[in-house]
Amino acid sequence: MDLLAGLNPQQREAVTHPGGPLLILAGAGSGKTRVLTHRVAYLIRERGLAPGRILAVTFTNKAAHEMRERIDRLLGGPVARPIWIGTFHAVCSRILRADGERVGVPAAFAIYDEDDQRRLIRDALAELRLDERRFPPAAIHAMIGRAKDEALDAERYAARASSFMEEAAARVWRIYQAALRAAGALDFDDLLVETLRLFDEHPDVLHRYQDRFEHVLVDEYQDTNHAQYLLVRALAGRHRNVSVVGDDDQSIYRWRGADVRNILEFERDYPDATVITLAQNYRSTKTILAAAHAVIRHNPHRHAKELWTHNADGLPVSAYEAADAADEARFVLDRIRGLGAEGIRPGEIAVLYRTNAQSRVLEEEFLRAGVPYQIVGGVRFYERKEVKDLLAYLRLVVAPGEGASLRRALATPRRGIGEVSLARLAAWAETAGCTILEAMRRPEALDRLPRAQARALEAFAQTIASLAEAATTLPASQVIARAIAATGYAEMLEAEGTEEAQGRLDNLRELVTVAQEVEESTGEPGLAAFLQHLALVADVDTYRDDVDRVTLMTLHSAKGLEFPVVFVTGLEEGLCPHVRAMDEEGGLDEERRLCYVGFTRAKSRLILTHARSRAVFGAPQLSVPSRFLEEIPSHLLSAQSAPDPWAVEARLRPASRAPVRAIPDLAPGARVRHEKFGEGRVLEVEGEGAGAIVTVRFAGATRRLALSYAPLEPAD
């Protein structure tokens, strides 16, 4: 396959660039992913570079996956396996697993999630007798996180602390860090910081990686923070073949420490850098690009540039003013139904919003309408209670000394062990100098406890021990499958007998599938590797483009994706731009970039909505249209508005936007006709009247439909 076929001159230049520092300024939809994958394939095939000598850093695990697949496809075989492709966090995690022990990071280190981290912060605050109201754990945690983004450590941070709050954060940090170390755990930021420390304190390790990576490529460079910048500089320090790709207009992670200067000042860092600009857009219509540009051009301090395209003008951008969030959701579903009639499938549609909280109202409407959807983010799969519970058991199998996991695992399923028994056991373990888990197997310790508790603890320790035994020989997926049964978790959920419990059990089984997939794609079958991998999984990684469902997600999650039809909802002052962003320096600019990212996801249709009233913390608030909407010239727009509920005649009409028609009264067994699906038979009816949801078997498929929306009529 010709690696250069179909590429424009700038893309070709980027793909074939011989070596040395390369900056690719790639606008939205300019084919940057394509350039990156073709460049890697080119280096391997045309330049004879061994795949193992390439490091490619992506923004999400999903992007990493896709890149690997595309490279294999380009080169016509499974060539990509040895390439190091992954997020900064995944790459650092791999380095630390191999060499972390040189700086005191155990090979089977745990990666603490948000919950675990917050618990340690609160413990530290309590130890320092600091009031949580005056020193909110979330704020302290964020301060520490930001400092780690800057590659600072507690000592240097303490030295430059200039306020009482910062001094408190520095004191908390020391205790927090000691607690992590004691648990053999790292937080997300530590993955980067500890890798940097490893390189700093052990130059021989750094040299090994520097020599190995002849080419380093970094995607989404505009969203790298200082620690990541230092990592790139260190890893590419020997061969200086560093290619970075990014777009300053799409920098949306400043709050996480991302520093646009990394991309704006690349030429200062590497004076001999080649700079290539990709400005031709292959994704969107002229109208969509014009609307996006009309917004982004209001930002100061940007590389002034305008995308252009050979694509058609396309339809005007739609704008809808809804009465409230529910009306907005109904409008979205109305439109989606209309698009369906035009032959556009659910999988081609995305509904975007600023905050996860907005997804709830939308989701309700999707359920009511029976339109298939997937929500990316929100309550994350790996933060669900049952998943975290099971992971606690698994962590315990890998690291028996880990206190937080022990607590969690002991609590569910209930086995009659509470604070009191655990404290007694912990005290005994302390004096005996063993772990709590070991104490559970000592008769001397168990004799001090009531009979029932002693039995339960003994059985618990036995369960963990047998799982640990299994983990020495079996791959992670099989250990997990055993754990679901051996811990009594399956039994507990089955006993509940509710649909919810069944769903939880399904989630746990899903974990087995995930483990199998990870084993196959990484080639590392062990439980420890799997647990570390899991901690790094992002929301977008769970987004699937192979299912025919409408995708609901935040503007942030949408970065890097594209859809034929895109809805951007909630375009109101205070929401997008968000109030919390506006009291920060440069916050408004970033909100505008976020909006720009949203618009430029759309290929052919862009639909914008805002509501006159929206509930904040449950209380309705009036809101005005976002300034970003006002920035779009009216000739690009086709606007529409919900009726004013205060107008007299409007008050007499039903509030619902549902088509006014007779609601058929159906019972199971009835024959019905659907505009699109043809004739079918009713299997089940849930609810009554307009709110009812019916399950109908059509010739092709069985579907759940909302009676009030679905164009369903009795067939006689």
Add this chain to the structure above:
DNA sequence: GTAATGTGTTTTTTT
């Protein structure tokens, strides 16, 4: 030791 009830907090975005 656990379940029921009450209270306060939450929403910005995430590797």
Add this chain to the structure above:
DNA sequence: AACACATTAC
């Protein structure tokens, strides 16, 4: 409105 956390009741 929804959820986590604390307190109370059993």
